Amino acid sequence: MDKNEFKELKEQLLSKKKNGYDLLPREERAAMEDYCAGYMRFLDVSKTERLCAAEAVRMAEAKGYRPYSPGMSLEAGDRVYVCNRGKAVMLAHIGRQSLAEGIQLAAAHIDSPRLDLKPNPLYEDSELAYFKTHYYGGIRKYQWVTIPLALHGVVALKDGSRVTVRIGEEKGEPRLVITDLLPHLGAAQNKKPLAEAVPGETLNLLLGSEPIGGEEESGRVKLAVMKLLHEKYGILEDDLTSAELEAVPAVKACDIGLDRSLIGAYGHDDRVCAYAALKALLDLEEAPEKTAVCILADKEEIGSDGVTGMQSAAFDTFVEDLCAAQDVALRACFGKSFCLSADVTAAFDPNFPDVFEKRNESQLNYGVGLCKYTGARGKSGASDADAETVAYVRRLFDEAGVIWQISELGKVDAGGGGTVAMYMANRNISTLDAGVPVLSMHAPFETVAKLDCYETYKAMRAVFQVKVWRG
Numbered sequence: 001m002d003k004n005e006f007k008e009l010k011e012q013l014l015s016k017k018k019n020g021y022d023l024l025p026r027e028e029r030a031a032m033e034d035y036c037a038g039y040m041r042f043l044d045v046s047k048t049e050r051l052c053a054a055e056a057v058r059m060a061e062a063k064g065y066r067p068y069s070p071g072m073s074l075e076a077g078d079r080v081y082v083c084n085r086g087k088a089v090m091l092a093h094i095g096r097q098s099l100a101e102g103i104q105l106a107a108a109h110i111d112s113p114r115l116d117l118k119p120n121p122l123y124e125d126s127e128l129a130y131f132k133t134h135y136y137g138g139i140r141k142y143q144w145v146t147i148p149l150a151l152h153g154v155v156a157l158k159d160g161s162r163v164t165v166r167i168g169e170e171k172g173e174p175r176l177v178i179t180d181l182l183p184h185l186g187a188a189q190n191k192k193p194l195a196e197a198v199p200g201e202t203l204n205l206l207l208g209s210e211p212i213g214g215e216e217e218s219g220r221v222k223l224a225v226m227k228l229l230h231e232k233y234g235i236l237e238d239d240l241t242s243a244e245l246e247a248v249p250a251v252k253a254c255d256i257g258l259d260r261s262l263i264g265a266y267g268h269d270d271r272v273c274a275y276a277a278l279k280a281l282l283d284l285e286e287a288p289e290k291t292a293v294c295i296l297a298d299k300e301e302i303g304s305d306g307v308t309g310m311q312s313a314a315f316d317t318f319v320e321d322l323c324a325a326q327d328v329a330l331r332a333c334f335g336k337s338f339c340l341s342a343d344v345t346a347a348f349d350p351n352f353p354d355v356f357e358k359r360n361e362s363q364l365n366y367g368v369g370l371c372k373y374t375g376a377r378g379k380s381g382a383s384d385a386d387a388e389t390v391a392y393v394r395r396l397f398d399e400a401g402v403i404w405q406i407s408e409l410g411k412v413d414a415g416g417g418g419t420v421a422m423y424m425a426n427r428n429i430s431t432l433d434a435g436v437p438v439l440s441m442h443a444p445f446e447t448v449a450k451l452d453c454y455e456t457y458k459a460m461r462a463v464f465q466v467k468v469w470r471g
């Protein structure tokens with residue numbers, strides 16, 4: 001075989017993985033930057049699932065979406081949404097085809113790892129006041145100490161009213177912090193495994209230090225802090241028992257790198273896919289062929305259980321109600337539907353090559369990352385999409401000019417993870433995972449590549465614009 005023959009054969013037979021910057025048309029660069037600027041604004045006002053849901057509703061209403069109520073008559077082109085308890089959102093753009101032909105879904109989650117307050121959070125120790133926390137989702141505890149934190153959430157009162165709490169987000173406002181041991185006294189802690197060096201019960205938020213009342217009194221700093229909370233929010237200590245208050249990093253999204261090609265922020269997992277799915281749906285100008293549905297779910301980071309999680313009947317109820325208006329059985333609709341489970345994946349990190357398998361890893365700037373399966377210990381907990389579904393998505397993305405890659409989450413025995421994919425697939429919906437590769441996933445400050453964010457948006461758009469689905 002001569003040199004040219006070899007070259008031709010190689011060109012013809014072997015796959016060509018390319019950096020997205022070698023594929024992205026020049027004229028799309030501005031659109032990518034615009035998109036990412038919008039995403040960064042979205043992140044800064046969406047630090048919790050409640051804030052994220054509220055922002056999604058605001059954006060949807062601005063695009064003509066109306067609150068859905070069962071029995072509403074709907075026509076092709078109608079846009080509706082349901083906000084489930086202020087923490088999860090389901091949106092639909094009614095298509096030209098009957099729901100009996102199935103729907104095109106994108107499902108992302110809007111909860112992120114964080115520190116929740118315990119039901120009896122407030123205490124004083126050594127004349128310092130603290131909130132006790134219970135971490136939510138898979139965090140590496142050592143990453144959450146000695147960084148500025150903000151507090152967001154609601155306090156629900158017995159009379160049915162609700163107080164919104166927001167501390168430490170604006171310029172000039174105080175922040176909260178969790179302290180850590182100084183290196184001078186860290187000898188014993190240094191010897192502990194990373195997972196044990198910062199015990200969960202030491203993740204206590206420092207709230208204040210100035211006492212009130214006479215020096216003969218006790219609990220003076222705790223009372224001082226409670227007085228401030230009462231003045232600002234009108235709440236009592238007992239009201240904290242019916243509250244959802246979340247400590248999150250008090251940082252704003254920003255460009256990372258001298259070339260500004262990356263975005264650093266809290267909560268990319270999974271707001272980066274949630275925004276892509278939402279924006280792609282809202283940008284559909286005309287009635288899609290098939291009804292397009294975007295789900296922004298809560299509770300993914302703790303297993304998708306609960307009334308606002310992806311396993312909740314709230315989703316089935318929503319689609320069943322839409323189906324009822326067209327005299328279509330829900331099971332018939334699901335059986336012909338397709339879902340892109342839009343969740344982030346791990347990006348290869350050259351600082352930690354040992355946990356990745358270099359032939360099956362996601363790389364920054366190589367586009368939206370597909371995962372045929374997630375799971376751990378032999379694909380346990382994965383829905384494992386069938387080959388036909390993967391082929392369908394390959395074709396869909398290639399035809400739409402989406403830059404994509406396919407990978408696993410690390411080495412086989414290194415660990416693993418899950419997404420909402422299996423809960424969609426369990427409903428008899430063909431489902432495939434796809435999302436943005438992330439560096440330092442679940443850290444208080446995660447990093448993604450702008451190109452991958454934009455390609456994920458294009459991927460969602462392609463799903464919603466489908467005319468024929470193989471099912």
Ligand code: MN
Pocket residue numbers: 109269270300343344
């Ligand atoms: Mn996720």
Ligand code: MN
Pocket residue numbers: 269301442
């Ligand atoms: Mn996660």
